[in-house]
Amino acid sequence: MMQRRNLMTLAALGLAAPAVARAQGNWPDRPIRLIVPWAPGGSTDTVARLFQPRLAALLGQPVVIENRGGASGSIGATEMARAPADGSTWMLAYDNEAPNQTLLRLNYQTLEALVPVSLVATGPLVMTAHKDTPFRNFQDVVAAAKQDPDRLNYATSGVGGLAHIATTLLQQQSSFRMTHVPYRGGGPAVLAAISGEVPLFMTNVVIVSQHIRAGTLRPLGVTTRGETRHVPGTQSFAQQGFGDFEAPTWWAFFGRAGTPQPIVDRMHAALTQVLNEPEVKARIEEQGCDIVASSPSVARSFVASEIERWGKVIRDNNIRLDS
Numbered sequence: 001m002m003q004r005r006n007l008m009t010l011a012a013l014g015l016a017a018p019a020v021a022r023a024q025g026n027w028p029d030r031p032i033r034l035i036v037p038w039a040p041g042g043s044t045d046t047v048a049r050l051f052q053p054r055l056a057a058l059l060g061q062p063v064v065i066e067n068r069g070g071a072s073g074s075i076g077a078t079e080m081a082r083a084p085a086d087g088s089t090w091m092l093a094y095d096n097e098a099p100n101q102t103l104l105r106l107n108y109q110t111l112e113a114l115v116p117v118s119l120v121a122t123g124p125l126v127m128t129a130h131k132d133t134p135f136r137n138f139q140d141v142v143a144a145a146k147q148d149p150d151r152l153n154y155a156t157s158g159v160g161g162l163a164h165i166a167t168t169l170l171q172q173q174s175s176f177r178m179t180h181v182p183y184r185g186g187g188p189a190v191l192a193a194i195s196g197e198v199p200l201f202m203t204n205v206v207i208v209s210q211h212i213r214a215g216t217l218r219p220l221g222v223t224t225r226g227e228t229r230h231v232p233g234t235q236s237f238a239q240q241g242f243g244d245f246e247a248p249t250w251w252a253f254f255g256r257a258g259t260p261q262p263i264v265d266r267m268h269a270a271l272t273q274v275l276n277e278p279e280v281k282a283r284i285e286e287q288g289c290d291i292v293a294s295s296p297s298v299a300r301s302f303v304a305s306e307i308e309r310w311g312k313v314i315r316d317n318n319i320r321l322d323s
Contacts, residue, residue: 027087027263031062035083035091037076039069041187042157043206043287044094047121047251050284054274069185072096072158074104081108085258090267092120095250096161098306102314103160103321110307114254116299117268120275122250123289124224125163126205126231127154128217130196138221138240141200145176152178154200155193157186159321163202165310166223166247168319173242193217204249205230205288223247230288250306251289252299268296 034052038044048065056063068076073096083089097110108114129135135144145152156163159182171177181198183189186207193201193208194216201208201217211217212231219234225246226236237245253271255264274280275293284291294302313319 025262027266028059028061030088031064032056032059032087033083033089034063034065035076035080035089036065036067037069037073037080037091038067038094038157039185039187040067041190041207042069042094042185043204043249044073044092044251045187046206046287047284047289048092050287051271051274051280054277054280055270058270058274072100072104072160074100074106077110077114078106078108080254080256081113083256085256085260087255087259087263087267089256090117091254093252093254094161095306096158097252098303099160099162099165099310099314101307102311103319110254111300111304113257115257115259115264115296116303117253117255117264117296118271118275119292119294119299119302120251120253120271121284121289121291122248123205124222124228124230125166125202125247125249126208126212126222126234127167127220128193128201128203128208128212129220130193130199131216131218132196133199133218135200135218135220137235138237141178141220142174142176145171145178149177150179152200153181153198154178154202155181155183155189155198156202157189158182158184162247162249162310163204165313165319167202169247169313169317170237170242170245172317173245209286209288223249249289250302252303264296 036045036048052063052065068079073094080091101110127138135141154167190207192198194211208217212219219231221237221240222228222231222234224236225238272293275291281291
């Protein structure tokens, strides 16, 4: 009887293996769901929509963007962590994914629940002021904030994101205080900034580049070590007296952990090809970031280092969700 059961098990495995192989070989055989864990109009949504049409054409299936905003990107990421590991669902994450691991009580861990496919792009954060404010550089902001603590409001795309943490760290380093006004994603935040609803806005360059060029928003400082080609003529915070301060923003493409490796490999190859197409690359980079299109191993190492780096900053500086 034992021998018969073993033979039946081997036979079942023999039948299952070709079925799995066929499923992987036919992938994708249905529309692909791409979770963007932010509201429409933000940088992650913008970047996703710039490569989405070419990715769909290359894979031969529609790539359907699903905006799942809220809680600093963690609502969408939690949805991704629950998705089936069959290659039907992917996510374009923003840099918030790293500090979220320390700041928020999550029911998943990024590098256990998700598989990094590629570090898509990196870029600077920029502090902008509305054109009607008197501020010409970030030192003007510091002086005003020290004279009247907590009077100045600054917007970000959400509590606990890199823009929030970076600005909190700047305040702690120079002993001044501003009031944080978080919005539900970059789209609503940029609308508040250009309308003058808030005087200051810390964000990635992608969603404000056109408003900087138009003169509606005035750049006061960037989070690269020195000046950046994406905001020419604007000094970095390090150049304005903040030591070696640096906080680049980033976007990364994830799948669900456990997705068969051949599917991950094919998605990586397709995504890399699309991101390196001259027209797609130019359109994304002209928004204010630099295409990386890394290997999965580089993406995993980078995300791990960002989780560790910003987790230490959060703990060392007692940064909280109400900072």
